[in-house]
Amino acid sequence: MLKNLPVPTPLTAPYWEGCRAGELRIQYCQVCERHQFYPRSVCAECLGSVDWVAASGKGEVVSYTVVRLAVSEAYAEEVPYVVALIRLAEGPQLMSQVDCEIEQIATGRSVEVYFDVWSDEVTIPKFRLVS
Amino acid sequence: MSTLRGAVAIVGAADTVVGKVPQMGPTELWIDAALGALADAGIDKNEIDGLVTCDSMAEPYMYHAEAMAEYLQIFPDYCMGIGAGGGTAFAILHHAASAIATGMCKTVLISMADSLRTGLTRAQAQVMQSSTGHKQFEQPYGLPVPAYYALIARAHMDAYGTTAEQMAAVAVSCRAHATLNPAAQMRDPITVADVLESRPIADPLNLLDCSLVSDGGAAIVLTAAERADDFPHPPVYLLGAGEGHGHEHISQARSLTTSAAVESGRAAFAMAGLGPADIDVAGLYDCFTPVVLIELEDLGFCAKGEGGAFVEGGNITLGGALPVNTHGGLLSHCHPGNPGSMFHLTEVVSQLRGAAGARQVPDARFGLVHAQGGIMSSHCTLVLGTER
Ligand SMILES: [Zn+2]
Numbered sequence: 001m002l003k004n005l006p007v008p009t010p011l012t013a014p015y016w017e018g019c020r021a022g023e024l025r026i027q028y029c030q031v032c033e034r035h036q037f038y039p040r041s042v043c044a045e046c047l048g049s050v051d052w053v054a055a056s057g058k059g060e061v062v063s064y065t066v067v068r069l070a071v072s073e074a075y076a077e078e079v080p081y082v083v084a085l086i087r088l089a090e091g092p093q094l095m096s097q098v099d100c101e102i103e104q105i106a107t108g109r110s111v112e113v114y115f116d117v118w119s120d121e122v123t124i125p126k127f128r129l130v131s
Numbered sequence: 132m133s134t135l136r137g138a139v140a141i142v143g144a145a146d147t148v149v150g151k152v153p154q155m156g157p158t159e160l161w162i163d164a165a166l167g168a169l170a171d172a173g174i175d176k177n178e179i180d181g182l183v184t185c186d187s188m189a190e191p192y193m194y195h196a197e198a199m200a201e202y203l204q205i206f207p208d209y210c211m212g213i214g215a216g217g218g219t220a221f222a223i224l225h226h227a228a229s230a231i232a233t234g235m236c237k238t239v240l241i242s243m244a245d246s247l248r249t250g251l252t253r254a255q256a257q258v259m260q261s262s263t264g265h266k267q268f269e270q271p272y273g274l275p276v277p278a279y280y281a282l283i284a285r286a287h288m289d290a291y292g293t294t295a296e297q298m299a300a301v302a303v304s305c306r307a308h309a310t311l312n313p314a315a316q317m318r319d320p321i322t323v324a325d326v327l328e329s330r331p332i333a334d335p336l337n338l339l340d341c342s343l344v345s346d347g348g349a350a351i352v353l354t355a356a357e358r359a360d361d362f363p364h365p366p367v368y369l370l371g372a373g374e375g376h377g378h379e380h381i382s383q384a385r386s387l388t389t390s391a392a393v394e395s396g397r398a399a400f401a402m403a404g405l406g407p408a409d410i411d412v413a414g415l416y417d418c419f420t421p422v423v424l425i426e427l428e429d430l431g432f433c434a435k436g437e438g439g440a441f442v443e444g445g446n447i448t449l450g451g452a453l454p455v456n457t458h459g460g461l462l463s464h465c466h467p468g469n470p471g472s473m474f475h476l477t478e479v480v481s482q483l484r485g486a487a488g489a490r491q492v493p494d495a496r497f498g499l500v501h502a503q504g505g506i507m508s509s510h511c512t513l514v515l516g517t518e519r
Contacts, residue, residue, distance in 0.1 A: 004261055004270035012267055038268045038383075063289070063387055065281035066334040067274065071260055075273035083272050085282055085382055095269045095382040107289045124271055 003074040005122055012039050014052045019123040024055045024113045026092060037092035057113035059086040059127070062093060066102050086111055086127060097126045104129060136402050137519035139228040140359035140366035143172025143352030144477040149465035150316035152346035153249040157187035160244035160348035161199060168240065168350035173363045179352075181209035181236030183227050185219045185243045185469045188259060189250030199242070209236040216504020217416055218374075219243070220472040221511035224353065225372040231355050238358075243470035244348025263506070265380045277341050277419060278333035279381050279506045284421035285335060286387035290436065293424060295335050297439030299326035301420040302339050302462050304448045309459030311449075311489045316343055317463045326420075340420040342461035342471070349473035351480070356519055367483045370405065370497075371514035373398025381506040391510045392429035392501060399499075399512035400431070407431040410514075411495040412482045413453055414475025416502040417460040423447070426501055427455075430512065449490065457482065457490040472502035476513075483517050 008016040018025035027036045027050040029043035035055070036044060043050050064084035070076040082098045082105045098105055099114075111127035118124055145167025147160050155163065161184070169176060182205065186195040196212040209230050213223050220243060227239040251259065263279060264270045287293045303323055309315035321339060329338040359366035375391030375398070378384045400406055407430060415426045424438030432453055433441040441447070447455035458464045458478035461471050479498035481487045498515045 001257075004266075004273065006267040006271050008267070038265065063282045063286040065274075065278050065285060065336075066331075067278050068331040068333060069275055069277075071273045071275040071278075072257055078273070081273065083274055083278055083282070085387070093382055095265075095272055097272050107285065 001073045003118065004071070005118070011041055015039055018054070019115055019125055022115055024057045024125055025052050026055045026088070026090060027051065028053045035088070035090040035092050037088070037094050056089045059088040059111050061098065061105065061107055061109045061111060062087050063107060064098065064105050066105070084127070098129065099126055100129045134402055135228050135232055135372055136370055136404070137356055137368050138232045139353050140356050140368045141351050141480050141515070142354050142359055142362040142364065142366050143168040143174070144480045145171050145350055146314065146474060146477050147244065147348045149314060149345050149347030149467070151248050152246065155346070156250055157190040157244050157246045158202065160246065160346065161187070161242050162202065164244055164348035164350035165203065165240055165242040168242065168352050171364065172352040174238070174352065176203055176205050178238055179205050179240045180207050181227060181230055181239035182207045183223045183239060183241045184212050185214055185223065186212055187245045188468055189246040189255065207236065209239070214469070216469060216509065217418060217472055218502045218504035218509045218511045219469045220476060221500060221502050221513050222374060222509070224369070224476070224513060225374065225511060227353050228369050228372065231353065238352065238354040240350060240352055242348065242350035243473050245467040245470055246346040247344050247468045248346045250346060265382070269380060269382060275333065277336050280419040280421065281333040281336045282381060283387050283425070283507060284419070287421055287424065288335065290388050291439070293421070293439040295327055296323050297443050298335070298340055298420040298424065299323045300442045301417065301423045301447070302326050304442065305417060305456050305460040305462040307448055308457045308490060309463035312459050312464060315459040315464040316345055317459070336419060342418045342466040343463070345465035345467045347465045347467040348470055349477050351476065365484050365517065367480045367515050367517065368519050369513060370516045371399035371401070371403030373402065373512050375510040377508060379505055379508050384507065388425065389435065390425055390429050390503065390507045392426050392503065392512065395510040395512040396430040396501070399514045403514040405497060405514060409497050410453060410499045412457060412479060412492045412498045413455045414472070414479045414498070414500040415455050416472055416475070417456055417462050418466070418471070420462070422503070422507065423455065425507070430499070430501060449492065454492050457487060457492065472500065475500050475502070479515060483515060
């Protein structure tokens with residue numbers, strides 16, 4: 001049983017290539033001066049075009065949970081693990097795991113991205129607490 | 132026709148047995164529910180000219196509604212399958228009411244059933260667990276379904292000081308109602324301490340904060356209000372309906388603590404010309420305990436952030452200001468997946484008929500049902516009444 005592996009599409013390939021290169025890439029609309037995540041073919045506000053940019057990788061925990069019952073056997077040995085919603089410094093919100101002692105996780109904590117290599121094809125962005 | 136208010140009525144309703152029902156598959160449960168509702172309405176299958184269904188997970192069909200019509204050899208003028216997660220049942224009813232009001236058909240059978248307890252293969256169960264969330268940007272992080280809702284629960288606790296005890300009070304209330312319902316899957320009383328001490332699933336949610344996994348089905352018959360007096364039971368009229376659709380993926384939600392139940396509730400109450408204070412009994416989607424707190428707030432039964440205090444004060448238990456899920460809800464009666472909210476509907480129909488027995492809310496005239504699908508994503512609210 002494998003983990004839930006992301007399958008890149010032509011649209012999302014730059015994001016996953018960025019992860020393999022150690023860079024968290026999100027999209028930016030020059031008209032709205034606004035970042036967006038997840039990747040879309042257009043800016044969801046003005047429906048204009050978007051560019052890929054490197055995010056700072058810094059953000060803040062908006063909410064979190066400690067998973068005690070893994071979704072499948074592939075995740076069982078990692079239990080308990082922290083899943084969080086993270087507001088990036090650039091504005092967009094995303095979901096990720098935070099690698100920390102479970103007592104330390106809290107809403108409002110500052111976090112920073114790191115990259116977890118699962119295979120030659122798949123590298124997943126995760127976060128760590130920063131003080 | 133500018134409004135659906137009072138245009139249609141529920142004239143038949145039935146539940147199958149629920150819980151562990153290995154002797155019937157999803158299709159047989161669907162048929163059992165459908166025939167039960169036809170018998171309750173006192174009509175023959177040939178009087179059905181509209182059929183609306185939702186596909187089964189355990190026994191999926193490419194075109195479920197067509198397959199069920201064929202199975203029963205009925206030949207409707209209006210036939211469709213709709214999928215909107217937990218909100219499906221009421222969205223279906225909203226659309227079926229519109230179909231009657233615009234003359235597409237006269238009498239609609241809505242039936243839904245599934246066998247999530249005994250009917251899923253191991254592979255199906257794993258796919259179902261893993262298929263919630265965005266394939267690329269959420270699923271890799273390994274969330275079981277309760278974890279998605281735990282993110283909402285935590286946000287509500289952080290924003291409003293809601294406690295685990297207050298969330299647990301929802302489960303305790305539903306169980307208290309289920310003890311009065313011989314059909315309910317779980318009937319032993321529980322306490323707040325039982326909920327807090329049950330197995331941790333995804334903090335802050337424990338096992339007893341989570342709904343059941345069940346087999347079961349339920350069905351209703353809906354017809355034009357002008358015809359509604361020709362049936363054996365007192366009609367239950369649709370007075371208001373509204374929908375609200377806020378997001379699909381929780382990481383994209385406009386707010387974690389305020390849902391599109393605000394929009395669906397506002398629309399349903401406006402159509403009905405009623406407000407929260409008029410409602411005598413409610414069926415609120417209770418897949419996880421914090422969902423009920425947010426629904427109570429967003430539908431206007433209490434102020435934002437006060438859902439916890441509202442349920443802790445006993446308001447949602449029989450005898451309280453707003454009895455909620457008097458059948459036991461998804462938490463204690465049954466939860467066979469998408470059909471789950473149908474049982475909230477058939478229970479409120481029983482209440483408004485005055486036929487709820489030991490669970491009867493005295494003089495119930497107005498009822499409300501609300502369901503949501505996805506992760507607090509798509510919402511539908513219905514206001515029902517005993518008079519047009
Ligand atoms: Zn733009």
